[in-house]
Amino acid sequence: MGIALIVVVGIAVVLALMVLGIYNGLVGRRNRIQEAFSTIDVMLKKRYDLIPNMVATVKQYMTHESETLTRIAGLRTRAMDPNLPMDERVRVDNELMKGLRGLMVQVEAYPDLKANENFMHLQRTLNEVEEQLSAARRAFNAAVLDMNNAVEMFPSNIVAGMFQFKRHEMFEIPEVERVAPDVKSLFA
Amino acid sequence: MQPPQPPSAPQAPRPAAEFGVFYNETLRPALAAFEDERRAILSRTGKLGAGLFAAALVAGLVGGGWWWLGMAIAALGAGIGFAAFRGDWAIRFKTTVMPLVLDRLAPGLAYDPASCIGQDSFERSRLCTRRIDRYRGEDLVHGRVGATEIVFSEIHAEHREQYTDSKGRRHTRWITLFKGLFFIGDFNKHFAGATVVVPDVAERVLGAWLGGLLQKANFAQPGELVKLEDPEFEKAFAVYGDDQVEARYILTPALMRRLLDFRARTGRDVSLSFVDSCVFVGVAYTRDLFEPRMVGSLTDPAWARGYFDDLAMAVGIVEDLNLNTRIWTKE
Numbered sequence: 304m305g306i307a308l309i310v311v312v313g314i315a316v317v318l319a320l321m322v323l324g325i326y327n328g329l330v331g332r333r334n335r336i337q338e339a340f341s342t343i344d345v346m347l348k349k350r351y352d353l354i355p356n357m358v359a360t361v362k363q364y365m366t367h368e369s370e371t372l373t374r375i376a377g378l379r380t381r382a383m384d385p386n387l388p389m390d391e392r393v394r395v396d397n398e399l400m401k402g403l404r405g406l407m408v409q410v411e412a413y414p415d416l417k418a419n420e421n422f423m424h425l426q427r428t429l430n431e432v433e434e435q436l437s438a439a440r441r442a443f444n445a446a447v448l449d450m451n452n453a454v455e456m457f458p459s460n461i462v463a464g465m466f467q468f469k470r471h472e473m474f475e476i477p478e479v480e481r482v483a484p485d486v487k488s489l490f491a
Numbered sequence: 492m493q494p495p496q497p498p499s500a501p502q503a504p505r506p507a508a509e510f511g512v513f514y515n516e517t518l519r520p521a522l523a524a525f526e527d528e529r530r531a532i533l534s535r536t537g538k539l540g541a542g543l544f545a546a547a548l549v550a551g552l553v554g555g556g557w558w559w560l561g562m563a564i565a566a567l568g569a570g571i572g573f574a575a576f577r578g579d580w581a582i583r584f585k586t587t588v589m590p591l592v593l594d595r596l597a598p599g600l601a602y603d604p605a606s607c608i609g610q611d612s613f614e615r616s617r618l619c620t621r622r623i624d625r626y627r628g629e630d631l632v633h634g635r636v637g638a639t640e641i642v643f644s645e646i647h648a649e650h651r652e653q654y655t656d657s658k659g660r661r662h663t664r665w666i667t668l669f670k671g672l673f674f675i676g677d678f679n680k681h682f683a684g685a686t687v688v689v690p691d692v693a694e695r696v697l698g699a700w701l702g703g704l705l706q707k708a709n710f711a712q713p714g715e716l717v718k719l720e721d722p723e724f725e726k727a728f729a730v731y732g733d734d735q736v737e738a739r740y741i742l743t744p745a746l747m748r749r750l751l752d753f754r755a756r757t758g759r760d761v762s763l764s765f766v767d768s769c770v771f772v773g774v775a776y777t778r779d780l781f782e783p784r785m786v787g788s789l790t791d792p793a794w795a796r797g798y799f800d801d802l803a804m805a806v807g808i809v810e811d812l813n814l815n816t817r818i819w820t821k822e
Contacts, residue, residue: 339735339736342736424820427818427819427820427822428820430818430819431680431681431819431820434680434740434743434819435736435740437739437743438736438737438738438739438740438743439736439739441719441720441739442735442736442739444720445717445718445719445720445735445739446735448718449718
């Protein structure tokens with residue numbers, strides 16, 4: 304009787320430790336997703352911060368493109384609105400990037416601007432932020448994949464069900480971002 | 492779907508394609524001069540060996556019983572003679588032929604046959620996780636290829652291990668940590684942390700799941716395991732980094748494909764690390780690199796091509812890793 308009790312208690316302790324370990328692992332994964340998501344936000348903020356400088360520099364040369372510049376400035380203000388729903392924010396952000404890429408094409412007609420050191424530096428910084436943003440999204444997706452695997456695989460799926468850990472959605476790379484800017488040609 | 496990358500900077504045409512012209516016009520005449528000397532060294536060594544062996548034989552016959560000692564001394568003498576004949580010739584060969592090939596591949600690179608990348612630089616790469624007890628190298632090449640500052644050399648790093656056999660006797664053995672070509676290049680992006688890319692033995696042997704568990708438990712590597720999206724890359728390499736986002740900022744989908752191509756082209760174990768805004772590349776070789784051969788003709792086009800290709804591989808890392816593309820803030 305005594306041995307049976309010890310075995311039962313032993314099994315219960317092992318199970319409790321397993322549940323504890325899996326639970327902590329799930330919490331760690333959830334926190335990693337949140338951290339990755341906030342990194343994306345930081346990168347987006349960096350991108351928005353660049354835009355006023357870019358517009359100010361470009362304005363001096365591209366006097367005939369004021370409509371494009373006004374639209375870009377407006378989109379940037381909207382994208383930075385903290386109350387904007389996520390879907391709308393992604394849409395505005397995509398529009399903004401489309402506008403910026405269009406602007407880069409128009410720069411072709413302004414050789415003085417292309418040669419402007421400040422503009423070239425801004426353009427390089429924009430490329431860098433774009434690549435960092437892409438890396439942050441990939442890190443977010445990797446964290447989500449790790450979480451989703453844990454939520455669906457045995458035995459962590461049981462613990463996930465008990466404590467209501469859910470699947471997360473991956474960050475879809477918008478179509479506009481799949482077309483890389485031909486930045487190289489701008490330096491030609 | 493992988494987002495496409497910006498196109499790379501215009502590169503010099505891959506010189507290996509024009510090897511034939513370079514070989515006939517430049518390399519062959521230089522090699523021919525050393526080929527005559529190679530034959531002379533072999534002939535002199537042969538004569539010295541024959542003389543010593545004959546003397547040993549006579550001494551053995553006269554002295555009786557001890558002929559094997561004479562033979563051993565003769566073999567040693569022939570070996571010492573060969574090393575003495577070859578030493579100066581090999582250095583002259585390298586200081587003549589290496590600059591010719593380097594000039595063809597990327598003009599302006601400097602060559603020093605007696606120097607190598609320092610141990611501190613090798614350790615800075617974080618590619619070696621064990622204590623180094625013996626470190627040597629040679630054939631240092633340094634300079635600029637396009638916008639990229641590079642340095643590479645042959646190095647051999649070893650670890651000393653002492654063990655006790657079943658009879659209680661203590662022995663020392665040397666374990667090679669790295670032997671081969673080591674390359675350091677100025678990377679085209681700024682970064683603050685360290686990212687290490689090493690051959691993934693665990694995942695290749697044990698599969699993705701079990702191999703993945705082992706990778707996570709690999710405490711010898713710095714930082715944490717970085718799982719990337721490219722399954723082929725994941726099968727070939729394990730990535731560890733201080734920062735998940737930074738590791739992905741460096742290892743873009745395009746660079747992952749380039750690294751796979753580079754590994755396939757070399758057909759060797761390739762390790763890389765990204766530290767202090769530099770890229771460190773280790774390509775493992777068991778043979779000595781950039782040495783003239785003694786057996787077989789130096790003017791054999793196939794051998795000359797192999798010699799050329801070893802150097803082209805090292806210099807070509809700049810192009811293979813797209814290091815000359817400078818569209819980010821690092822110029």
